[in-house]
Each structure stands twice: as structure tokens, then as C-alpha cells.
Amino acid sequence: MKNTTDYLKNVNDYQESNYRCNKCRDMMFIIQEDGTAKACECRSIRIAEDKLKASGVSEEFRKMRFENFDYSKSKETMLAYSKAKSYSKKFEELRVARQNSIIFCGQVGSGKTHLAMSIGNVLLDTGAGVIYMPYRSSITNLKQSITDEENYQREINIYKNAQVLMIDDLFKGRITESDINIIYEILDYRYFKNLPVIVTTEKSIGDLLEIDEAIGSRLYEMSKNYVAEIVGEKLNYRIYG
Ligand SMILES: [Zn+2]
Incomplete structure (x- = not known):
């Protein structure tokens, strides 16, 4: 305005x-x-969005487009690409649906972050508020502020209430109980408020369920039709017999 x-x-x-x-x-x-x-309680969210727009991360982020994604690597990459594309096209109708989220499972180099960011960029272009949450650093920051209740609430509120939340590399590294609690707090809130998430992770849906059943099942329920697993290279090296 x-x-x-x-x-x-x-x-x-x-x-x-x-x-x-x-x-x-x-x-x-x-x-x-x-x-x-x-x-207003939305103020901190808008500030975080502006930060994303202004930050260096954002410049790299903004370069990640469907147009410069190489989907010819494997059949799964192609499938993931088409799911991502269809999700971004249908976002306006999806966002109010029970299943309004998308999750990319795959190893490093599978292109999952590129695809997630491509969606983020399409949504940002249409004026949606997208908050980028790089899992490792964000969870570390949240844990550091956990003893300062006000600060913690302000930080976590951004992830809970963002119009669209992109969690990059969910559960990368060693997972502690407080990591699980924080992620559960965010996802459970978003699940009940019908707020979409875009998730990338090296874990499979099965892994996520094993890490925490409540988190895994929430995520699956939110993204059912849009679960993209890119196993990629591994397939070529699998030994049969
Ligand atoms: Zn407001």
C-alpha cells in the first residue's frame, strides 16, 4: 500500500x-x-517476507525457476517436475483444500530444492507470502531462543502463520527431541489452520513416520497427491539378484 x-x-x-x-x-x-x-500480529510475518526479498539468499532463490530446471535426468525427476508445475498452477484452488501441500523427497543433487523454490517463485510472483525456512539454521536459532519465551514465540509465530511455509531439508542431520517438538508445533498448527507447506527432505515418507508418527502422518495427509520422490541416480546402480 x-x-x-x-x-x-x-x-x-x-x-x-x-x-x-x-x-x-x-x-x-x-x-x-x-x-x-x-x-498487528501479522507485522512480524511481513517483516520476515521483506527480509527474504532483501536478503542475498533471496537473489539465489529467485533464480530457481521451472524454466532453468533440467528434468531430463530421470523418469522420477520428470514426474517430480510435473507435480511441482501442476501444484503451482492449481495453487489458488489447492490452498483452501485439506490437501494443500507438497513434499519432495530425495537425496542431495536430486533437484528437490530447485523444484520447491520454483514453486515458491511462482507464488511470490502472484503476491503470495512465502517464508523460507532453511531447516538446520532455523531450528538452531529457535532452540537458542527457547529460554526467552517472548523471542521464541515471535520467531516460531512467523513459521506457524506464514501464508506459505517452505521447509528446506527437513530433519537433516542429527535429530533431537526438541527438534521434533518444534517441528510438530509448527506443522500441527498449520495443519489445523489449513496453511500449506512446501517441504524438501532427504527422508522418505516412511522415514518421517519412523522419526515421528504424528509429524509424518500430518505431512502425508497435507500433501498426499503431491508427494514427489526422486531417488535418481541410485536406481542405475541398484544391483538385482
Ligand atoms: Zn494484520
Whole structure:
């Protein structure tokens, strides 16, 4: 919203549902009964989005497009590509559905992150709020702030409430109980609020279920039709007999 005229025009043109946040109508603050302004809870999410737009990660991120993805590597890569493409095309109808998420399982170099980011870019281009959560560093940050309740809530709130959350490399590395608890808190919340996730992981759905049944089953339920497993190279080296 650039200025008051824009804002008023938008108020007249848009229905309630066109606001990304109905509580503050995208003003990021709320006027309270006593006339003072209070920051809306969506504010920290918007700030994180702007950070993504402004950060160096984002530049690399923005280069990851369907147009520069090589899907000719294997049959599974091609299948994953077409699932990703169809997900991004149907996103508007999918986002309100029970199954509104997508998950890419595959080893390093399988192209899963490229595909996830390609979807993210299509959604960003249409104005959706996409939050990028690089699993390893984000989980470390969250755990460091766990003793500071206010700080922790502010951080985790971003991942819980983002319009679209992209978790990159879920459960990479050693997994502790507090990693599981944090991820469960985020996913369970998003599951009940019907908020989509885009996940990449080296684990299979079976692995995820084994790590934590509640997390695995939530993720599967949210993305059923859009589970893309890219085993890739491994296939060529598998020894039969
Ligand atoms: Zn708001």
C-alpha cells in the first residue's frame, strides 16, 4: 500500500477476503478502543517476507525457476517436475483444500530444492507470502531462543502463520527431541489452520513416520497427491539378484 489514496481505493475495490490480513486490513497495526495503535500480529510475518526479498539468499532463490530446471535426468525427476508445475498452477484452488501441500523427497543433487523454490517463485510472483525456512539454521536459532519465551514465540509465530511455509531439508542431520517438538508445533498448527507447506527432505515418507508418527502422518495427509520422490541416480546402480 503506497499511500492513502491507494489504500482507500483498495478498501472500495476489494472484498474483505482480498486482504492478506483481515484483522488489520494489511495496515500492520490496529487502532484500539482507546485510540492508540498496536502492532498487528501479522507485522512480524511481513517483516520476515521483506527480509527474504532483501536478503542475498533471496537473489539465489529467485533464480530457481521451472524454466532453468533440467528434468531430463530421470523418469522420477520428470514426474517430480510435473507435480511441482501442476501444484503451482492449481495453487489458488489447492490452498483452501485439506490437501494443500507438497513434499519432495530425495537425496542431495536430486533437484528437490530447485523444484520447491520454483514453486515458491511462482507464488511470490502472484503476491503470495512465502517464508523460507532453511531447516538446520532455523531450528538452531529457535532452540537458542527457547529460554526467552517472548523471542521464541515471535520467531516460531512467523513459521506457524506464514501464508506459505517452505521447509528446506527437513530433519537433516542429527535429530533431537526438541527438534521434533518444534517441528510438530509448527506443522500441527498449520495443519489445523489449513496453511500449506512446501517441504524438501532427504527422508522418505516412511522415514518421517519412523522419526515421528504424528509429524509424518500430518505431512502425508497435507500433501498426499503431491508427494514427489526422486531417488535418481541410485536406481542405475541398484544391483538385482
Ligand atoms: Zn494484520
